Amino acid sequence: MAEHTSKQFDAELESVRSRVLQMGGLVEEQIIHAVDGLINGDLELAQAVIQNDHRVNAMEVSLDEDVSHIIARRQPTAGDLRMLMMIIKTITDLERIGDEAAKIARMTKLVYESDRIAQPRFSQIKFMSELVVDMLRRALDAFARLDPTAATQIARQDMQVDEQFRSELRHLITYMMEDPRTISMFIDILFAAKAIERIGDHAKNMSEYVVYMVKGKDVRHTSVEEMEREVLE
Amino acid sequence: MAEHTSKQFDAELESVRSRVLQMGGLVEEQIIHAVDGLINGDLELAQAVIQNDHRVNAMEVSLDEDVSHIIARRQPTAGDLRMLMMIIKTITDLERIGDEAAKIARMTKLVYESDRIAQPRFSQIKFMSELVVDMLRRALDAFARLDPTAATQIARQDMQVDEQFRSELRHLITYMMEDPRTISMFIDILFAAKAIERIGDHAKNMSEYVVYMVKGKDVRHTSVEEMEREVLE
Numbered sequence: 481m482a483e484h485t486s487k488q489f490d491a492e493l494e495s496v497r498s499r500v501l502q503m504g505g506l507v508e509e510q511i512i513h514a515v516d517g518l519i520n521g522d523l524e525l526a527q528a529v530i531q532n533d534h535r536v537n538a539m540e541v542s543l544d545e546d547v548s549h550i551i552a553r554r555q556p557t558a559g560d561l562r563m564l565m566m567i568i569k570t571i572t573d574l575e576r577i578g579d580e581a582a583k584i585a586r587m588t589k590l591v592y593e594s595d596r597i598a599q600p601r602f603s604q605i606k607f608m609s610e611l612v613v614d615m616l617r618r619a620l621d622a623f624a625r626l627d628p629t630a631a632t633q634i635a636r637q638d639m640q641v642d643e644q645f646r647s648e649l650r651h652l653i654t655y656m657m658e659d660p661r662t663i664s665m666f667i668d669i670l671f672a673a674k675a676i677e678r679i680g681d682h683a684k685n686m687s688e689y690v691v692y693m694v695k696g697k698d699v700r701h702t703s704v705e706e707m708e709r710e711v712l713e
Numbered sequence: 714m715a716e717h718t719s720k721q722f723d724a725e726l727e728s729v730r731s732r733v734l735q736m737g738g739l740v741e742e743q744i745i746h747a748v749d750g751l752i753n754g755d756l757e758l759a760q761a762v763i764q765n766d767h768r769v770n771a772m773e774v775s776l777d778e779d780v781s782h783i784i785a786r787r788q789p790t791a792g793d794l795r796m797l798m799m800i801i802k803t804i805t806d807l808e809r810i811g812d813e814a815a816k817i818a819r820m821t822k823l824v825y826e827s828d829r830i831a832q833p834r835f836s837q838i839k840f841m842s843e844l845v846v847d848m849l850r851r852a853l854d855a856f857a858r859l860d861p862t863a864a865t866q867i868a869r870q871d872m873q874v875d876e877q878f879r880s881e882l883r884h885l886i887t888y889m890m891e892d893p894r895t896i897s898m899f900i901d902i903l904f905a906a907k908a909i910e911r912i913g914d915h916a917k918n919m920s921e922y923v924v925y926m927v928k929g930k931d932v933r934h935t936s937v938e939e940m941e942r943e944v945l946e
Contacts, residue, residue, distance in 0.1 A: 537934040544931070548791075548798055555788040558781075565781055565801070572805060653896050660890045667886065667903070674907075698777070701770040 489554045493563065496546055497624070500567055500574070503539040504620040507574050508613060510536065510581035511679060515609040518588040518672055519602050529585035536578030543571050566693040570623060573682040577616065580675040580682075587672040591665055598662045600669060601655060604648035608676045611641050615683035622687050628694040628711050631687040635704045641680035648673045722787050726796065729779055730857070733800055733807070736772040737853040740807050741846060743769065743814035744912060748842040751821040751905055752835050762818035769811030776804050799926040803856060806915040810849065813908040813915075820905040824898055831895045833902060834888060837881035841909045844874050848916035855920050861927040861944050864920040868937045874913035881906045 510529055517525035547564050550556070556564060591600050615637050622630035652670050656663045691699045691711055699707045743762055750758035780797050783789070789797060824833050848870050855863035885903050889896045924932045924944060932940045 534934065541931045541933065544798075548794060551784065552789075552791050552794050556785075558785050561781060561785050565777075568798070568801065569805070572802070649900070653900065656889065656896050657893045660893045663886050663889050663896070667882070667900075670900070698774045700774065701767065 485554075489550075489556070489560075492546075492550050492554070493560065496543060496550065496567060499539070499543055499546075500570055501620055501624055503536065503543065503571065503574050504616065504623075506532075506539070507536055507577045507581065508616055508620075510578055511584075511609065511613055511616070511676075514581040514584035514588070515605065515676070518584055518591070518669075519606060521588075521592045521600075523589060523592055526585040526588040530582050533578055533582040536575060540571050540575040544568065547571075562693050562696070566623075566689040569689050570686050573685045577679050577682045580679050583675045584672045587668045587675070590668045591672075594665065596665060598655075598659055598665070600665060601651070602669065603651040604644045605669070605673055605676065608641055608644045608648065608673065611637055611644065612676055612679040612683060615641070615680055616686075619683045619686040619690075622690045626690065626694055628691040631684075631691045631699065632704055632708045632711055634684055634687040635707060638680045638684045639704070641677055645673055645677040718787075722783075722789070722793075725779075725783055725787070726793070729776065729783065729800060732772070732776055732779075733803055734853055734857055736769065736776065736804065736807050737849065737856075739765075739772070740769055740810045740814065741849055741853075743811055744817075744842065744846055744849070744909075747814040747817035747821070748838065748909070751817055751824070751902075752839060754821075754825045754833075756822060756825055759818040759821040763815050766811055766815040769808060773804050773808040777801065780804075795926050795929070799856075799922040802922050803919050806918045810912050810915045813912050816908045817905045820901045820908070823901045824905075827898065829898060831888075831892055831898070833898060834884070835902065836884040837877045838902075838906055838909065841874055841877045841881065841906065841913075844870055844877065845909055845912040845916060848874070848913055849919075852916040852919040852923075855923045859923060859927055861924040864917075864924045864932065865937055865941045865944055867917055867920040868940060871913045871917045872937070874910055878906055878910040 510532060513525050514529045516522060517529060547568055551561070551564055554560075615634050618630050618634055618637075622628070622634075649670065652666045652673075656666050685700070688698075688700050688707075691697065691707070695710060695713070697710050699710050702710070743765060746758050747762045749755060750762060780801055784794070784797055787793075848867050851863050851867055851870075855861070855867075882903065885899045885906070889899050918933070921931075921933050921940075924930065924940070928943060928946070930943050932943050935943070
């Protein structure tokens with residue numbers, strides 16, 4: 481009976497974990513579509529991203545409930561509980577990545593639907609978005625395989641994204657100064673760049689939860705070097 | 714024995730809840746200091762906010778651990794578990810409010826430490842910050858008293874903050890167009906305004922967790938009108 485229960489518990493946990501990965505897949509698609517929409521001026525794609533955000537939200541709500549039910553029914557031990565905590569926190573970040581994708585899509589509408597005086601320019605945005613999608617994939621992979629070593633790599637990529645964002649900011653300021661009538665449009669693009677930068681932060685958070693889950697050590701708010709020590713220990 | 718355990722459990726829960734309120738108090742202070750620093754050009758105050766952020770982070774880590782321990786040891790029932798879930802999520806939002814306050818302080822340094830060509834202007838920032846501090850207080854109060862009715866009021870205030878942010882954005886664009894050499898400075902102020910706007914979002918999240926806790930209904934991602942119906946039901 482105990483074994484039976486434990487097998488059921490494992491199955492429930494596995495089902496929740498695979499749905500988190502599904503949610504991650506949807507969120508990844510949302511980012512890619514949002515950035516494609518922005519760069520190619522594809523307003524239909526932007527609209528689709530905005531409409532699909534409710535699917536991300538619904539997945540968050542449903543996964544949250546399932547995790548609560550599992551905890552209430554199964555009264556998990558320390559290790560399993562840490563896993564469930566990791567899942568709750570991961571879902572929160574995935575949902576917020578979804579929000580950022582929707583924000584990029586809303587900015588796309590503003591950029592292309594207003595009377596444009598100049599061609600929009602996206603110096604670093606494509607590159608930044610490829611970086612954060614890679615970070616998200618690594619974070620989901622680390623979640624799936626319970627691999628804490630990905631966290632330091634992702635933290636380094638996050639520093640790269642931040643650097644890219646600062647560089648994009650300098651470009652955008654230059655464009656605005658060249659023709660002040662474009663300020664409003666380039667500020668919308670700036671907000672889109674900021675949304676991409678934030679997606680990187682969320683992927684970093686997710687990889688830190690995996691370290692906590694596996695190592696039992698909270699590496700949030702620590703430097704990359706400290707994190708490296710914790711992970712390799 | 715059971716009663717004894719339950720009393721201990723209540724005491725543990727009460728201790729965690731009061732520490733969440735303490736964390737809320739610290740975070741509120743961080744916002745107020747950050748905005749005062751920005752408006753008055755007080756770089757020492759800005760520096761203090763940046764330094765104090767680690768205290769907010771440490772409170773998050775320690776509260777997270779305590780909640781995990783309580784769940785593992787006490788195996789709480791559905792109602793108590795919902796309370797603990799509310800606490801975990803509330804802590805996450807409080808920590809991110811702390812990050813936003815630190816961001817305002819970092820922007821303050823950029824605004825005042827660079828070679829300024831013009832006087833910084835903060836049309837709506839003071840007003841916005843008073844609104845979000847009020848929202849945070851209400852959200853903490855709703856958390857303390859387990860009062861779900863505050864959520865609709867806070868959601869309405871959040872719409873006001875968003876409107877104020879859009880108005881501030883229009884002002885800032887006007888200043889930038891008047892003198893393009895000020896673009897960089899006003900973009901730093903824009904990021905500070907954005908941080909204040911985000912604090913409003915986090916306070917709104919917190920009040921929604923209270924509704925979930927008390928009513929068992931997830932009102933995230935629903936309109937104010939729907940939320941009103943759920944809360945008053």
